[in-house]
Amino acid sequence: MNQQFGRVALIGIGLIGSSLAHVIRREKIASHIAGYAKSAETRKAAVQLGLVDSIHDTAAVAVKDADLVIMCVPVGACGEIAKGISAALKPDAILTDVGSVKAAVVRDVLPHVPQGVHFIPGHPIAGTEQSGPASGFADLFVKRWCILTPLPTSDLAAVTRLEKFWHACGSEVELMTPEHHDLVLAITSHLPHLIAYNTVATAADLEEVTDSEVIKYSAGGFRDFTRIAASDPTMWRDVFLNNREAVLEMLGRFSEDLSALQRAIRWGDGETLFNLFTRAREVRRNIIAAGQETAAPDFGRDPKHR
Amino acid sequence: MNQQFGRVALIGIGLIGSSLAHVIRREKIASHIAGYAKSAETRKAAVQLGLVDSIHDTAAVAVKDADLVIMCVPVGACGEIAKGISAALKPDAILTDVGSVKAAVVRDVLPHVPQGVHFIPGHPIAGTEQSGPASGFADLFVKRWCILTPLPTSDLAAVTRLEKFWHACGSEVELMTPEHHDLVLAITSHLPHLIAYNTVATAADLEEVTDSEVIKYSAGGFRDFTRIAASDPTMWRDVFLNNREAVLEMLGRFSEDLSALQRAIRWGDGETLFNLFTRAREVRRNIIAAGQETAAPDFGRDPKHR
Numbered sequence: 001m002n003q004q005f006g007r008v009a010l011i012g013i014g015l016i017g018s019s020l021a022h023v024i025r026r027e028k029i030a031s032h033i034a035g036y037a038k039s040a041e042t043r044k045a046a047v048q049l050g051l052v053d054s055i056h057d058t059a060a061v062a063v064k065d066a067d068l069v070i071m072c073v074p075v076g077a078c079g080e081i082a083k084g085i086s087a088a089l090k091p092d093a094i095l096t097d098v099g100s101v102k103a104a105v106v107r108d109v110l111p112h113v114p115q116g117v118h119f120i121p122g123h124p125i126a127g128t129e130q131s132g133p134a135s136g137f138a139d140l141f142v143k144r145w146c147i148l149t150p151l152p153t154s155d156l157a158a159v160t161r162l163e164k165f166w167h168a169c170g171s172e173v174e175l176m177t178p179e180h181h182d183l184v185l186a187i188t189s190h191l192p193h194l195i196a197y198n199t200v201a202t203a204a205d206l207e208e209v210t211d212s213e214v215i216k217y218s219a220g221g222f223r224d225f226t227r228i229a230a231s232d233p234t235m236w237r238d239v240f241l242n243n244r245e246a247v248l249e250m251l252g253r254f255s256e257d258l259s260a261l262q263r264a265i266r267w268g269d270g271e272t273l274f275n276l277f278t279r280a281r282e283v284r285r286n287i288i289a290a291g292q293e294t295a296a297p298d299f300g301r302d303p304k305h306r
Numbered sequence: 307m308n309q310q311f312g313r314v315a316l317i318g319i320g321l322i323g324s325s326l327a328h329v330i331r332r333e334k335i336a337s338h339i340a341g342y343a344k345s346a347e348t349r350k351a352a353v354q355l356g357l358v359d360s361i362h363d364t365a366a367v368a369v370k371d372a373d374l375v376i377m378c379v380p381v382g383a384c385g386e387i388a389k390g391i392s393a394a395l396k397p398d399a400i401l402t403d404v405g406s407v408k409a410a411v412v413r414d415v416l417p418h419v420p421q422g423v424h425f426i427p428g429h430p431i432a433g434t435e436q437s438g439p440a441s442g443f444a445d446l447f448v449k450r451w452c453i454l455t456p457l458p459t460s461d462l463a464a465v466t467r468l469e470k471f472w473h474a475c476g477s478e479v480e481l482m483t484p485e486h487h488d489l490v491l492a493i494t495s496h497l498p499h500l501i502a503y504n505t506v507a508t509a510a511d512l513e514e515v516t517d518s519e520v521i522k523y524s525a526g527g528f529r530d531f532t533r534i535a536a537s538d539p540t541m542w543r544d545v546f547l548n549n550r551e552a553v554l555e556m557l558g559r560f561s562e563d564l565s566a567l568q569r570a571i572r573w574g575d576g577e578t579l580f581n582l583f584t585r586a587r588e589v590r591r592n593i594i595a596a597g598q599e600t601a602a603p604d605f606g607r608d609p610k611h612r
Contacts, residue, residue: 100526125523128603128612129590139609145522174522184515187508189526195501196527198567200586202560203493213490215589215596216451216480217431220406220495221502221534223599226590228527233583240571240579251568254508255561261504262557265546273546277539280506283521284435284532290521292611293529297434299605303445305598306434 004165007032009066011059011081013046014232015127016098017072018136021051023169026138036062037133045133060088068165071097071109076238079108091116094158098124100185100235102149102178104242110151118158121149121178123185124171131232142170143291149178186246190239191254194247196225197236219305310471313338315372317365317387319352320538321433322404323378324442327357329475332444342368343439351439366394374471377403377415382544385414397422400464404430406491406541408455408484410548416457424464427455427484429491430477437538448476449597455484492552496545497560500553502531503542525611 008030010017017035024030035052036059037043043055056062063069063085071078078097089095095117099105102121113119126144128135146166150159163173176184203214203222214222240247264272287293298306314336316323323341330336341358342365343349349361362368369375369391377384384403395401401423405411408427419425432450434441452472456465469479482490509520509528520528546553570578593599604612 125526126612127526130603135603137609140612142612143610144525144612147523184519184523185526187512187515188520188523188528191508192505192527192531194567194571195505195564196530197583197586198564199498199501199560200589201582202497202556202563204585204589205563206493206559209490209493211589211592214494215592215598217453217490217494218593218598219450220431220433220491221498222494223590223593224502224530224534225498226586226593226599227605228530229583229586230590231583233580233587236583237576237579241574241576244571244574247571248568250508251564251571253512254505255564257508257511258501258504258557258561261500262554265500265550265553265557268547268550270543270547274539274543276507277503277535277537277542279510280503280532280535281539283506283510283517284529284536286517286521287524287529287532292521292524293532294608294611296608297436297441299533299607301605302600302602303443304449305600306432306446306448306450 002028002168003031004161004168005030005067007034007066009034009036009063009069010052011036011062011069011071011085012073013037013042013051013133014072015131015135016124018046018049018051018133019138019140020070020072020169022136022138023141027168029165029168030068034062034066042133049133051133060085063088065090067093069093069095071099074235074238075099075101075105075242078105079112082109082112086112086114089114089117093117094162095119096122096162098122100189100239101243102181106149106151106178118155119151120154120159120162122162122166123147123181124166125189126171127231129227129230139170141166144171146171146173147181148173148175149181150175182243182246186243186250190243190247191250193228193231193236194240194251195254196229199225200229308334308474309337310467310474311336311373313340313372315340315342315369315375316358317342317368317375317377317391318379319343319348319357319439320378321437321441322430323376324352324355324357324439325444325446326376326378326475328442328444329447333474335471335474336374340368340372348439355439357439365391369394371396373399375399375401377405380541380544381405381407381411381548384411385418388415388418392418392420395420395423399423400468401425402428402468404428406495406545407549408487412455412457412484424461425457426460426465426468428468428472429453429487430472431495433537435533435536445476447472450477452477452479453487454479454481455487456481488549488552492549492556496549496553497556499534499537499542500546500557501560502535505531506535
């Protein structure tokens with residue numbers, strides 16, 4: 001018997017929301033999945049894909065009687081959603097989210113959380129570059145880490161219930177403060193996305209090299225960057241607007257380090273380059289050893305695309 | 307009848323050399339594969355893996371009677387190799403290489419090319435992050451572009467023979483000048499590698515975020531960067547030392563663009579961020595449409611690692 005909740009409400013049915021729907025169904029974690037999506041198109045797709053037991057065009061109706069409410073929307077939309085559902089939340093319900101920034105979500109959501117509702121911010125470190133209700137799949141969270149950032153006032157029993165939920169989705173769970181989360185993710189996720197977006201933009205703007213050359217010869221390394229740069233623009237805009245301080249801090253360090261590397265190239269300092277390049281190899285080995293990456297060459301890409 | 311050459315000499319048996327050995331054998335492109343490697347360990351592996359018909363500890367002996375000589379060594383080693391084999395090259399032989407920089411290879415190799423030998427620099431845009439004689443496979447070049455940069459004095463018949471060779475390996479061939487090659491690759495390959503190396507180094511040096519946190523939460527985007535940052539350090543040191551001007555030029559533009567993005571974050575300019583992020587998506591779609599990337603989400607990574 002896996003059922004942990006009666007009604008679960010998924011507020012937003014994109015990559016994460018639809019993946020949660022798949023795994024909740026497969027693992028029989030809830031007896032009813034209620035879905036809310038802003039767009040009529042997404043609501044229609046959610047029904048056609050069999051993701052939800054009921055679909056709603058008002059978030060407040062979707063959360064009615066729900067034991068677990070998961071906001072699966074861009075970080076910048078969480079405050080508005082929380083305000084809208086506040087009065088409809090069931091006492092003792094768990095309210096959580098999946099956003100890539102945590103301090104800003106706490107800032108925006110907490111004022112709307114009624115007494116008796118357990119607000120526990122969360123962030124599953126899982127995803128692909130695709131988005132929308134058709135992009136989800138049940139195994140998205142398997143072996144990935146989910147970070148929960150309970151507040152000092154959070155009810156421990158509720159935190160444990162939410163941990164159990166993520167375990168049932170296949171994830172490992174770690175607890176930390178919202179502020180530390182935002183710093184860690186600034187380097188492991190936000191900075192890489194920003195750098196990838198920037199590299200793609202720089203390449204697209206060159207006048208001496210044509211766009212078609214950039215595309216033809218992208219297998220030399222560039223195409224790896226385009227994957228994360230293909231992620232949902234709204235989601236990522238909100239990440240950068242809401243984790244500004246930590247991202248600017250990491251960006252400052254990145255630029256400092258890049259200047260040193262630039263200097264080594266300008267002055268022909270091969271030893272500095274070689275030593276830095278050698279250290280970088282070790283980091284990948286450790287990620288593979290930690291089970292967070294495939295050991296297959298080229299990400300295990302289809303051999304035709306190696 | 308696919309045989310295009312009698313004896314082919316592979317000077318260097320790493321990822322590219324061993325992949326060439328596999329495809330030359332499978333497609334029966336040559337009657338004899340002679341191999342040279344600097345290290346005894348690599349020579350032993352090349353024999354054990356059945357990559358070569360003869361193995362040599364002197365490049366000059368390996369190239370004797372060879373109709374096609376392919377230097378598969380780091381860019382910085384090509385001049386020395388060319389000097390060493392110069393007197394042993396057969397008249398009318400084709401001498402080529404696979405280096406990621408072309409103008410510097412011409413500069414270093416051309417002075418050692420004897421009259422009657424056809425020197426045609428080349429660069430297959432194919433690879434994985436792995437290295438060494440055991441990392442090669444016959445399909446590495448399939449559907450990838452190989453750039454040849456013939457010299458104004460190059461014999462057209464010899465260029466056509468080398469084009470045919472790369473076609474037999476599964477590649478498409480494009481001709482351009484060494485200088486244009488170096489500019490194109492600076493943006494599609496050299497800059498992305500430099501940025502990836504730098505991001506990994508910045509992350510490894512943080513004091514507020516532990517190495518183990520960087521590794522645990524790397525699925526957020528960071529781990530993509532570690533793949534190309536795991537490439538052979540010697541090869542990449544040589545690339546940056548030998549394509550300095552073009553890399554510094556691309557780096558300057560990258561930094562300029564990054565400053566603009568940094569400013570947009572600092573001032574909360576969501577529109578600039580959103581518009582840039584939206585453009586980046588299109589580039590990936592074009593790379594997939596051009597057959598240079600898999601359409602599968604997450605590079606088609608093993609689902610356990612998504």
